[in-house]
Amino acid sequence: MTQTPRRTLDQVLSQVDGPDPRLNEIVSALVTHLHAFVEEVRPTEEEWLAGLDFLVETGKLCTPVRNEYILLSDMLGLTTAVDDVNHVGPDNMTPSSVEGPFHSPAPERDLGAWISAGPERERAVPTVVHGRVLDCDGTPLPGARVDLWQADDAGLYDTQDDAQDDGNLRGLFTAGADGRYWFRTIRPSSYPVPTDGTAGRLLRAIGRHPMRPAHLHYRVTAAGYRPLTTHVFLAGDPYLGSDAAYAVKDELVRRPLERTGGWEMDGPYEEIEFDLKLVPLDWKDGQ
Numbered sequence: 480m481t482q483t484p485r486r487t488l489d490q491v492l493s494q495v496d497g498p499d500p501r502l503n504e505i506v507s508a509l510v511t512h513l514h515a516f517v518e519e520v521r522p523t524e525e526e527w528l529a530g531l532d533f534l535v536e537t538g539k540l541c542t543p544v545r546n547e548y549i550l551l552s553d554m555l556g557l558t559t560a561v562d563d564v565n566h567v568g569p570d571n572m573t574p575s576s577v578e579g580p581f582h583s584p585a586p587e588r589d590l591g592a593w594i595s596a597g598p599e600r601e602r603a604v605p606t607v608v609h610g611r612v613l614d615c616d617g618t619p620l621p622g623a624r625v626d627l628w629q630a631d632d633a634g635l636y637d638t639q640d641d642a643q644d645d646g647n648l649r650g651l652f653t654a655g656a657d658g659r660y661w662f663r664t665i666r667p668s669s670y671p672v673p674t675d676g677t678a679g680r681l682l683r684a685i686g687r688h689p690m691r692p693a694h695l696h697y698r699v700t701a702a703g704y705r706p707l708t709t710h711v712f713l714a715g716d717p718y719l720g721s722d723a724a725y726a727v728k729d730e731l732v733r734r735p736l737e738r739t740g741g742w743e744m745d746g747p748y749e750e751i752e753f754d755l756k757l758v759p760l761d762w763k764d765g766q
Contacts, residue, residue, distance in 0.1 A: 491514075492511070536676075536677050540677065545673070547677060549580040550580045550672060551678045553579060553580070553678075553723070553724040553725075554682060554687075556724075558577045558578075559724065559725045562575050566705075567764060568705075568758040568762060569615045573707060573709055573757070574728045574730050575707055576726045576727075577708075577724055578696070578698070581639075582696065583628075585628060585646060585651040586651065587650075589652075590653075590659075590660060591742075592650065592652075592663065593664065594647070594648055594649060594650040594664045595648055595664045596644065597642060598642060599631040599633070599648075603666055604666035605666075605746075605749070606666045606748060606749045606751060607663055607738070607744060607748055609742075609751075610660060610661075610752055610753040611657065611659050611660070611755070612654045612658045612701060613658055613755070613757070615758060620654065620701040621656045623654040623660075623757075624653060624654075624699065624701070625652045625697065626649075626700075627697060628650075628695075629649075629664065630667050631667070631668070632666065632668045634669065634670020637649065639673075648664065648665075661742070663742070663744070664695075666693070667693045669717070671688075671723075672689045672691060674689050689723050690723055692713065692718040692722055693713040694712045695711050697755065699755050705757060705759070705762070707755060710731050712727055713732075713733065713734075713751075714734035733751050733753055735751050738750045
């Protein structure tokens with residue numbers, strides 16, 4: 480019998496029969512789509528080996544502070560696609576967004592603390608960020624945990640920059656009795672994702688820029704509620720419409736307001752207000 484792509488696929492699928500039904504479903508679907516890709520694109524053997532070498536090189540770039548596979552997933556829009564199918568909820572919830580490759584444990588800080596203590600604090604625009612952690616009905620969630628991280632005004636995270644101490648521009652806060660949180664920082668900058676690895680090489684090959692619009696990252700948790708990982712993006716950034724990670728959602732964009740006085744600030748600063756609405760763990764679609 481002549482071997483055909485369909486026969487090969489059927490042979491592979493017939494041997495996917497492990498004890499975990501969900502794993503069988505995932506592997507079968509993945510194999511089916513990969514075989515369909517081969518039939519559609521008809522890669523040469525040289526092209527297929529180049530693809531495998533690309534994956535091997537990607538793995539070699541991964542370290543405890545850099546995950547090139549996460550970056551590659553972000554740049555292909557796959558992280559956002561997975562996020563979209565996993566975080567449906569009420570219309571008034573705060574949308575989730577990608578975590579990105581730069582999260583690391585943050586130092587615990589008091590409400591109102593500065594999270595910026597490096598040289599960027601002398602040169603960048605001081606900024607107050609505040610808001611409330613609420614449920615979708617607007618009820619405050621006291622004691623919610625708010626984990627923040629951001630790049631500096633040069634677009635670098637502490638894990639990328641020897642001039643920053645570990646934990647700079649990061650903070651772990653506990654919301655007050657009214658669900659409120661606030662902290663002081665500097666205005667973040669748009670920045671390029673790392674382009675010295677395989678993800679950057681792919682972006683150049685397909686003619687895409689590597690820029691992410693200015694943003695702050697959030698990871699918020701509260702007992703009885705679905706954990707939320709999201710961003711707040713700065714209005715007016717030129718890359719809002721072409722984020723390299725496809726993570727921008729209109730509900731997450733805020734315009735910083737110029738202020739003088741208040742919030743224990745000396746001199747002019749910018750203010751960003753960002754409330755976060757969490758979804759109950761027992762929420763079901765349509766309820």
